[in-house]
Amino acid sequence: MEQAIEAVFVAEPDDAHTTEDLIDRVFPGLNAVEKKHRVTVIRAAKKVSMRLGWRWERKRTLGKGLVFFNRYSLMSYGMMMQKSESYNLYRTGDPRMPLRAQKSAEELRRRLEPGERDHGYIAEGSYAWRRVQLWIAERDGDTETADKIRNEINAVTTALFRGSPPPDTLLEPET
Numbered sequence: 234m235e236q237a238i239e240a241v242f243v244a245e246p247d248d249a250h251t252t253e254d255l256i257d258r259v260f261p262g263l264n265a266v267e268k269k270h271r272v273t274v275i276r277a278a279k280k281v282s283m284r285l286g287w288r289w290e291r292k293r294t295l296g297k298g299l300v301f302f303n304r305y306s307l308m309s310y311g312m313m314m315q316k317s318e319s320y321n322l323y324r325t326g327d328p329r330m331p332l333r334a335q336k337s338a339e340e341l342r343r344r345l346e347p348g349e350r351d352h353g354y355i356a357e358g359s360y361a362w363r364r365v366q367l368w369i370a371e372r373d374g375d376t377e378t379a380d381k382i383r384n385e386i387n388a389v390t391t392a393l394f395r396g397s398p399p400p401d402t403l404l405e406p407e408t
Contacts (some may be wrong), residue, residue, distance in 0.1 A: 234259060234277040242285055242303070248338070249302040249313035251292065251323070252278070286372065292317040308345065311355040315341035320402060340356045360386070 237259050254275045256266055278301050289301045290313055303314035316323045323336050344351040355361050363386050370379040
């Protein structure tokens with residue numbers, strides 16, 4: 234299971250993968266996804282993510298599934314943001330949502346291209362761009378750059394919340 238998921242992550246480092254995406258890859262042709270399938274895939278994907286330096290976020294959709302992404306790839310981070318947002322209706326699994334309203338991964342990727350609707354999410358200087366640069370600096374041991382970027386992110390966060398940000402929004406150095 235872990236080998237199959239690692240192969241997906243290594244082959245597609247600029248993408249993000251939901252639990253459902255990984256189930257499709259690990260259990261091709263499965264007719265009915267059960268809890269045991271989700272639990273097994275999530276457990277294996279978390280182990281692989283920790284080995285490769287990937288991360289995961291909760292989707293902001295019905296079911297709150299997970300999206301796994303390569304934190305050193307801006308496009309992967311952008312795809313995670315796209316796949317986790319409720320308004321994109323990416324693989325919601327919600328039978329109340331018409332299939333024609335759901336977005337494909339290809340459509341979500343197109344939205345991130347320069348000049349397109351959501352390119353600002355990953356444009357240079359954006360929050361996502363800064364986060365990825367921070368992770369790269371931390372990985373490379375560049376503490377000066379990491380501290381500079383962390384301070385920039387914290388300053389923007391503080392300004393957004395008018396001086397009183399929620400405690401979990403300020404970034405601390407990773408240990």
